[in-house]
Amino acid sequence: MKKQNVRTLSLILCMFSYLLVGAAVFDALESETESSRRRILELKRNEMKKKYRFSEHDYREIERVVLQAEPHRAGRQWKFAGSFYFAITVITTIGYGHAAPGTDAGKVFCMFYAVLGIPLTLVMFQSLGERMNTFVRYLLHKVKQCLGCRRTEVSMENMVLVGFLSCIGTLCVGAAAFSHFEGWSFFHAYYYCFITLTTIGFGDFVALQKKEDLQEKTPYVAFSFMYILVGLTVIGAFLNLVVLRFLTMNTEDERRDAQERASLKRDRGFLSRGLRRERNRSRSHSTLFLPMEEGTSCTNLIASPAEDPERQRRTGAREGNMWRVMLFFVMVIYLFTESQLKINTGSIYMICTSRECFEMWRLK
């Protein structure tokens, strides 16, 4: 099967397994705490209801008011500074949700704003990130020269190491700053910076939400905005270095396949005598073609590698193995999901019986 399809299928399988494993681990880590906290809070709530002699209806009313007032607790969210903060969370797709458009017009504008802003921001960060990488590469080259290293070329490992260190450094700087300004622990501030700069943006920790910070502490506000944008650039530079090439892999393979197809077509096509003679003369030299309409382009005078039956057999066997591995993975994923959801679709039974039938059939 085509390389791109294999790659895509295996990536899909990988992701599903990754999700399942993650879900199981989060379940193990958080479920207990969740249920115990819930019990404690409900006890407290009942206590308070008794203390203040609330009826259920009264409590619901208070609850409603409190929940509605929640976003206002952190001060004015939609004055210019707050709106700018919100605009940042939209186009960088962080999306804390600490403030979300309440009016329908705001929601509509938010959607249009995102449609144009998100691609613009993606391209901007990748562009800036690439410039940063080039600059770092140049600096590293100069440093290596200064230090009198024998090999002054900057390898990929060097770049990845520097990129990784700068990401960690950015996160630590942010953690120190926000733990100081927001009064969080260093770990929580680090967690906040990480969740922000990966654009996940849960919203459980949000900067600039202490009373009226947005309106009053302008230097801190400016620092936060600059930190988010610069931090995203650093992360973007690292992604540009490491991940971007994988995003274009399928497209490039497709392009290469198209070339091969076209070259094979030309080879079997117009081999006129004159061209054949020339080909024999300049077998090892490439030639210039003229671009023409589809289906009429010149002969490719370079011989393409002949179809190798031995190679075909080997690739066939490899493909068979690959299908078996994928099927095995799918089965494992399915069984695992079953066990976690504590449902029984009888698949284990079916697998066992089918194996038995298969063995019996084989022995016959």
Add this chain to the structure above:
Amino acid sequence: MKRQNVRTLALIICTFTYLIVGAAIFDALESREETTKRNELDQKKAKLLKTFNLSTEDFDELEKVVLELKPHKAGVQWKFAGSFYFAITVITTIGYGHAAPSTNGGKVFCMLYALLGIPLTLVMFQSVGERINTFVRYLLHRLKKCLGMRRTEVSMVNMVIIGFISCMSTLCVGAVAFSYFEGWSFFHAYYYCFITLTTIGFGDYVALQSKQALQTKPEYVAFSFIYILTGLAVIGAFLNLAVLRFMTMNAEDEKRDAEQRALLAHNGQAGGHIHCSADQASSSSTPSGCGGGNAVGGSGGGAASRSLRNVYAEVLHFQSMCSCLWYKSREKLQYSIPMIIPRDLSSSDTYMEQGEAFSNPLHSNGCVCSLQHNSGISSVSTGLHSINNYRRLNKRRSSI
């Protein structure tokens, strides 16, 4: 100034302007409503305090309890279905925040999980998106053939229109489904789908949070997960089609510059001895096509180099002609990419006459300048790479 720097600066300025304009408009749209609502709520709170004879501290305590109970209102969040939902919001970077890890161990695992999961998901969605685009292109090609149209090639405009329509319909399908299941209005459900599929994920609207849906309605849960993942694939396909090429523009320009520099550096050398020492400082993973492909007028004296220069000028002239033709007919040549290999017969003949042998410095980054040991594919791909660069060169010329 270098093209890449101009482009980057322009993009930065654009983004800042966009932010400022957006902030001003959001301010205008939302500020007044916010003030009104806030006053209303203050009044309500004052009334509640009076009715139930609460002090401010009491109310603060109540408020704290209510807010802490808020995530629990929607049901159990961390059983397997809820954790799976959470894991999706992490690695797709949607990040609603409806459930966030409260234990420190959960936070640490969340960070490590995201570190590996986000690149995996990015690559996966782009991969699937590219497959979708190829399949759609194939279908469209067949459709055009069936309809008996004269030109059966699928142009970029066709693909963009189809991509846009599929995005809109994905959003509409989701909007219908969620407005039915969650009881939202169609507009709010559409807004929810949009915010989810662009991975912004505010969390003001979150599916599977009402009536214990996570634990009691497995089909709806499965539908939501599949919808989110499929919708992201469709959006990813559209991004792959429209945006991805712009994200690699700087890197490609940098590559082209490095090739030109390498070529200029060796133009002055004695003729016939072309080294392709691509600038190691700009290491890239794809082999850069070197050689006569990006010939520019050279410097340096000497009869040999002058004749070399003449040859290059010829090649350049010929190629600029071809590239122009190619650029015009590029849209028509989706399936057969023309192969302009930048070493034409005349130049190779010249070298043959001069009896020079090309050295074959096959550098570690795969730069092949020799015309000797060429297998069909490698020289084609080498040629195509430099032609791709040349094509981009011309494309840039006409676009900027």
